[in-house]
Amino acid sequence: MQVLRAVVDHGSVSAAAGALGYTPSAVSQQVAVLERETGTALLERVGRGVRPTAAGLLLAGHAATIERQVAEAGAALADLRSGRTGSLTVRYFGTAGAPLVAPAVAAFRRAHPRVRLDLGMTDPEDPLTEVLDGRADLAVVVHPRDTPPPGLRLVHLRDDPYRAVLPTGHRLAAKRVLDLAELADEPWVGAEPPGPCRTVVLGACDAAGFRPSVTVDTGDYATAQGFVAAGLGIALVPLLGLAHHRHPGVTVRRLRGPEPVRTLQAAVRTGAWGQPALAALVAALREAARR
Known part of the structure; x- marks a missing residue:
């Protein structure tokens, strides 16, 4: 059809052949084939x-339309491949949001x-499935550094250490740093929902030789601080969980022996790694984490 369009535009077979770099015979043959097909x-x-x-x-008019659409498709594909356009689905957990x-x-x-972002929360108990299934392009998750799941690439963003949150006036509040084992006999306010963050806390307690006695299970950092302030127990809250809300009725202290630390990672499918827009978003997350 593009050969036909060239003949129509130039008014002769020989002129069209010169413009296309074909022989007049080849142009005539192409037109003859098109006439047989139509x-x-x-x-x-x-x-x-x-x-x-x-x-x-x-047909020449349609050929012009097709040529324009092919050019537009090529330009759109070039924009997509360069990361100038497209869409990304991003999932994250609550305390990483703000x-x-x-x-x-x-x-x-x-x-x-020109890149559209679809932002939403992860499933706290299963934060990686959406990425593995292709329903999300990236998820900010809590996951150990040394165990990337099959099919995923993990990019370390930052480590987020936990702090002990005590009622103001608690007997341990005078100490600047607490051994985790010192909290073994305290009533605990559970601040973590089921999932990898709770696993970090319980793993540290196991390493310190005890299992916490949880009297109130909130699954929320702000709510947990309220229960602690009321004197109902102590809690462990990561620094990011304290970044935008610290209850005035609590005291926050560092921990050791061990210090619980959750590792924040960006999870991306291995097959999607290297896409320009996705790489740019990962770089932006790393820079935000650095700051």
């Missing part, structure tokens, strides 16, 4: 030249305004 005449001779029939004009994901997304959107 079952109608597309050109008629007029003196030394040719002019299109109504069918020829119709201090980490929000500034990263803001920076990413300034640099990539």
Whole structure:
């Protein structure tokens, strides 16, 4: 059809052949094939030249439309491959939202305004399935550094150590650093929902030689601090969980022996690694975590 369009535009087979870099015979053969396929005449001779029939004009017009659409598709594909356009589905957990994901997304959107982001919360008990299934492109998760799941690539963002949260006036509040074992006999307020964060806390307690006695299970850092402030127990809360809300009725102390630390990672499918827009978002997350 593009050969036909060239003949229509240039008014003769020989002129079209010169423009396309073909021989006149090759151009005539291409037009003849198209006439057989369509079952109608597309050109008629007029003196030394040719002019299109109504069918020829119709197909030449469609050829121009197809050529324009192919060019537009090529430009769109180039934009997508370069990371200038497209869409990314991003999942994250609550305490990573404000201090980490929000500034990263803001920076990413300034640099990539034509890339659409779909942001949502992860399943706290199963944060990686959406990425593995292809329903999300990236998830900010808590996961150990040395055990990447099959099919995923993990990018370390930051370590987030836990702190002991005590009622103001607690007997241990005078100490600057607490051994985790010193909290073994205390009533505990559970601040973590089931999932990898709770596993970090319980693993540290196991290493310190005890299992905490949880009297209230909140699954929420702000609520847990309220119960601690009321004197109902102590809690462990990571630094990011204290970043935007610290109850005035609690005292926060560092821990050791061991210090529980959760590791924040960006999880990306191995097959998607290297896509420009995705790589740019990972870089923005790393920069936000660094700051």
